[in-house]
Amino acid sequence: MGEVLLTAAPGGHSGYAAAIAHYLRGMGLQPVFIAARGDELARRRLSRLGRVVEITMPRRPGEPLAATIHRWPRALAEALGLVERRHRVLVSCGGNLSIAPALAAKLKGLRLVNLESIVRLTTPGRTPRLLRPLADATLVHWPEQLRIHPGALVVGPVYEPPRYPPRDEGYILVTAGTMGHPRLFDAVDRLAPPRVVMQTGRVDPEPYRRRHPGWRVFRYDPDLDRWIAGASIVVTHFPGMTSATAALAYRRPVVLVAAPHLRLSASQRDGPPYAEKIGAVYLPDPTPQALARAMEEARSREPPRHPNGAEKAAEIIARLYRGL
Numbered sequence: 001m002g003e004v005l006l007t008a009a010p011g012g013h014s015g016y017a018a019a020i021a022h023y024l025r026g027m028g029l030q031p032v033f034i035a036a037r038g039d040e041l042a043r044r045r046l047s048r049l050g051r052v053v054e055i056t057m058p059r060r061p062g063e064p065l066a067a068t069i070h071r072w073p074r075a076l077a078e079a080l081g082l083v084e085r086r087h088r089v090l091v092s093c094g095g096n097l098s099i100a101p102a103l104a105a106k107l108k109g110l111r112l113v114n115l116e117s118i119v120r121l122t123t124p125g126r127t128p129r130l131l132r133p134l135a136d137a138t139l140v141h142w143p144e145q146l147r148i149h150p151g152a153l154v155v156g157p158v159y160e161p162p163r164y165p166p167r168d169e170g171y172i173l174v175t176a177g178t179m180g181h182p183r184l185f186d187a188v189d190r191l192a193p194p195r196v197v198m199q200t201g202r203v204d205p206e207p208y209r210r211r212h213p214g215w216r217v218f219r220y221d222p223d224l225d226r227w228i229a230g231a232s233i234v235v236t237h238f239p240g241m242t243s244a245t246a247a248l249a250y251r252r253p254v255v256l257v258a259a260p261h262l263r264l265s266a267s268q269r270d271g272p273p274y275a276e277k278i279g280a281v282y283l284p285d286p287t288p289q290a291l292a293r294a295m296e297e298a299r300s301r302e303p304p305r306h307p308n309g310a311e312k313a314a315e316i317i318a319r320l321y322r323g324l
Contacts, residue, residue, distance in 0.1 A: 001030045003051075004321060005087045005105070008033040009095025010057075011178050012241025014042045016093040016115055016310075019160045021049045023314035029321060034082065034101050044222035053082055059096045061179060061262075075100035083108055089321045091115065092135075094127050102131050111320040114138040115313070116145055118157055119239040121270045124148040136320060139313050142277065153316065156309030157277075159244040164229035166250045171195040171216075172295070173231035173252075175224065176259065177240045178202065184237065184257050187286040197227050228252060233295055237262070238271045238282070247278040248306055253298040254280035255291070279303040 004024055008014035014035065021031035031050035035042040036057035043052045055078040059068040079100040083090065090105035091113045092098040105112050114135035116128045121144050124132075128149070132138050138152040146152060174188050174196060180203030188196060189208060196215040198208060205217040221227065224242065228234060234246040237259040246252040256275045258268050268284070275282035281298040283290060 001028060002321060003030045003032045003087055004317060005032050005034060005083065005090040005101065005110075007091065007093050007095070007098040007101050008035045008042050008046055008052075009093065009097035010036055010039055010042060011095070012117070012239075013093045013095040013097075014039075014045060015160055015241040015245065016118075016158050017091070018046055018049060019158050019308070019310035020091060020093075020115075020313050020317065021046070022161055023308075023311045024317065025049065027314060027318045029314075029318060032087070034079070034097070036097050041220055041222050055079055055082065055097070055100065057097055058100065072100070076103060079104035080107070083110065085109060089113060089317055091317060092127065092131055094125055096127060098127050099130065102134065106134050111136045113313075113317055113320065115158070116140045116149060116152070117239070118142075118159070118241065118244055119270050119274045120148065121145065121273050122148070123267055123270075137316055139309075139316065141309055144273070155312040155316070157244060157248060157306050158309040158313055159241070159248045160225070161308060161310075162229065162249045163223075163225045166229050166252070168232045169230035170232050171197050171230070172233055172235060173197050173199075173227050173246075174235045175199040175227075175242050176201055176203075176237040176257075177242070179259075179262060181237050181257065181259050181261075181286075184235070184259075184286045184291075187288045187291045188235070190288045191292060197231070199224065199227075225250075233298060235291070235295065238268070238274070243274075243280055244278060247280055247303045248308075251303045253295075253301060253303070254278065255294045255298050256280040256282045257286045257291075258282070258284045277304075 006017040008017040037054040056075040083104040180201035233253045235255045236242045
């Protein structure tokens, strides 16, 4: 079985890699994921789908670019040691982790597939913009993204297929990715609904556990899908990929809460049009009262149905691998 390389930077980027890998396996291709060294969450999430290898993460969230200069050559050297001609195709799923493997792939004659983020509707992501001139194919999720990537291929929204049957177990799932969202968590804390599952990332979960012993509160879970599948509603951050999984894979009501502290991510201008795409309610500022109203509105909405763009993306990758 031929191997295809996919970059899997922390956060939602690894979700794109997992989604495409699911369909590649059905086409007779074996995914190999390039993750950040020490990203145990990505390793646990992806190892069920394929082999995981690691390289240095050149730039971590919130880090000044000048402080990272020494890591870029190291990442490229490591990527050159991992990327081989037999792989034929490398898929960049975004994030600065993808740059070194993409350069190594082009130096070794591989085809490069460049995927934009699902949430980018007004401005391109830094890595997809940098790699577009080198790419054999740039893939986007929505027709509107052709404005920021002329000549790209529209595959539809890429999201992980559901791993569990959806069921309403009556709890609110509050999740905010790797960095967390203290203002959102504090609003939920003040509302104090009786049944909450909260994923806090780098934010300390202990104060919420102490004040709400009936809640389930944790930093991370590599199998977040099981909590999405059982939620009655999902409250999550923008930008982030959990919203697409919740709305499109599990058809859960979604409140999308602005996270302006994620300064290196998509602009908050993308929030309202993206929320409309997935049938979510966009909340610019999570005060307790506004959050309560947003959840009530989200429950009244029917999530749209979109075919999974990961399947079409995998078909394009398979054709490139086979030289078609």
